[in-house]
Amino acid sequence: MLSTSPPxxxxxxxxHALTFLQDNLPALARCSLVCRGxxxxxxxxxxxxxxxxxxxxxxxxRLAKLSEVLVLHPDLGYLVRCFTISCARxxxxxxxxxxxxCRLFPSLRSLRLFGVDYDSLPMLFRLIRSVPTLEALYLFNIRDHGIDSSVPLLLPCLPSLPYITLPLESGLGRHNASPQTSLKVLSIVGRRRTRHGVFQDITSLLKSSGLETxxxxxxxLRVSSRLESIPGVQVPxxxxxxxxxxxxxxRDLITNSTIDRLGREHMRRVFADLPKCGRLRSLCLQYDRPVHCVNRRYPQAGMHGSAAASEQPSASLFFLLELSELLSPLGAPPFPNLESLVLxxxxxxxxxxxxxxxxxxxxxxCLGRSEDDLGERRYPRFTRLEVQMLVPEMVVLRGQKQQAWEARARFAVAGEHVLPMFASFTRAGVQVEISWVGRLYQAEQD
Structure with missing residues (x-):
């Protein structure tokens, strides 16, 4: 007699099937209730x-709730691989x-911090060595302004767990400065707005903090600046x-017609040093023109071409021409393994x-002489180009959702006009993606 029960x-x-739901927390919660296994x-x-x-x-x-859960189930701390938190004011x-x-999670691999101020970076790079398992550190929204001293800073009261025994400074004294962590990924993204409390070279700060690189x-190191007097970071x-x-x-321009001398010199140094990174498979270059993002002379520039032609700002040809010279030398290509380029x-x-x-x-x-034959290309592995464009930050009054939808629609139409500019890449089989940087802010209505 054949069995009718499912195998x-x-x-x-x-x-393995459950791993496909790792980004769907509600589905995972339901699955955990379906079967104890x-x-x-x-x-x-x-x-x-x-x-x-x-x-x-x-x-x-949230911290109080997290502490309560870890006290009841201390083994959960070992499951955490990625931790994200804000250090904003x-x-x-x-x-x-x-x-x-981070000491709550003995197996932590990745840490994402938002809103760290520049003055706190030396302490961060020094203390991060007390997390020996950390492999990736992401710093977003780096700020110039330190936290106001009148604001009481929160030092969380950690639960009494057996694997939290040593203080943060343990093993990091002057006579024992060897790094205890081996970072493989470091990302620092932010914007400089003032001259106060801004260091000049991130790589020098990493070296002085004793963090192994x-x-x-x-x-x-996508740290931008609105000030022409602040030089950029270098290739370490x-x-x-x-x-x-x-x-x-x-960057290389202050306004449409004014060249940023320090910025252009910095760009030349960066392009001259990039061939040192001969093993690159992915390269991301951010071209800054943030001064126009808050300039009311161009309220509609870039949307439907409504700004006058004489007032229409433009990106610098110097950046694109220098990049072309870098990627097409007379001899061997500087990045023979290049697969992806982000502009x-x-x-x-x-x-x-x-x-x-x-x-x-x-x-x-990028493509060499032939757009069709991969064997003749200068970079045979190059198959992906991502172009990131700025979404101008705007304030949308709460309750005016229609305005937000109209703004997003304009950005979508603008993206359709950008893609044909990269037709040579698409004809050669390169995947071209247009993405957006920025956000829409919502504010309370007066």
Whole structure:
């Protein structure tokens, strides 16, 4: 007699199927209630990524709840691989407090911090060495302004757990300055608005803090500035030959007709040093024109071309031409393993309208003589180009959702006009993606 019961699947197959739901927390929660055998796998996927950045106004309540859960179930701390939290002023959490929180997770691999101020970076780089398992550090929204001394900084009261025994400064004294962590990924993204409290060279700060950089494989230093007197960061020589991904911000114009001398010199130095990164598979270059993002002379520039032609700003041809020269040397190509190129234009999309010929020259530099034959290309592995465009930050009054939808629609239409500028890449089979940088702010209506 044939059995009508369904065949039992091996546990390995079920666990593998559940991994496809790792980004769907509600589905994982339901699966953990369906079968007790699913509980262990679902719990490990749910606790893999802990994000306390959302709703940082209630950070104290979130930290208290997290402490309660870890006291009841201390084994959950071992499941956390990625931790995200905000150190912005509104969260009242200090950098030291954030690093103390990392001690709750003995198997932590990735840390994402939002809103760190420049003055706190030396302490951060020094204390981060007390997290020996950390492999990736992401710093977003780096700020010039330090936290007001009148604001009480939050140092969380950690639960009494057996694996939190040593203080943060343990093993980091003057006579024992050897790094205890081997970062493979370091990303620093921010914007400089003032001259106060801004260091000149991030790489020098990393070296002085004792943080080991020779193990880095991915380094992203996209720190922009609105001030022409502040030079940019440089290509670090200590880890350049080992990097497979590198990102950096450059600029060369103050206004439409005024050249930023320091910015252009910095751009030349960056392009001259980039060949040191001979193992790159991915390169990200951010071209800054943030001064126009707050300039009311161009309220509609880049949307439908409504600005007068004489007032229409444009991206610098110098940046694209120098990049083309870098990628098309007389000898061997500087990045023989290049697979992906990201061009982040912090400008509205219409500002690229005057760069058609320069973009065509860039395509020739990347593709070589032939657009069809991969064997004759200068970079045979190059298959992806991402173009990031700026979404001008605007305030949308609460209750006026129609205005926000209209703005997003304009950005979508603008993106359709940008893609044809890179037709040479698409004809050669390169995947071209247009993405957006920026956001729409919502404010209370008066």
């Amino acid at each position: 039992l699947l091996p546990v390995e197959v079920i666990e 699913f509980l262990h796998t679902c719990r490990s996927l749910v606790w893999r990524d802990v994000d306390l950045n959302f709703g940082s106004f209630k950070l104290r309540d 509104r969260s009242e959490l200090s950098v030291e407090g954030a690093i103390r929180l 020779s193990h880095l494989r991915s380094l992203n 020589s200590s880890c350049a030959s080992h990097l497979t991904h590198f990102g950096i911000a450059v 982040a234009f912090l400008t509205p999309p219409g500002w690229l309208s005057s760069c058609t010929e320069a973009l065509e020259r860039l395509a020739q530099a």
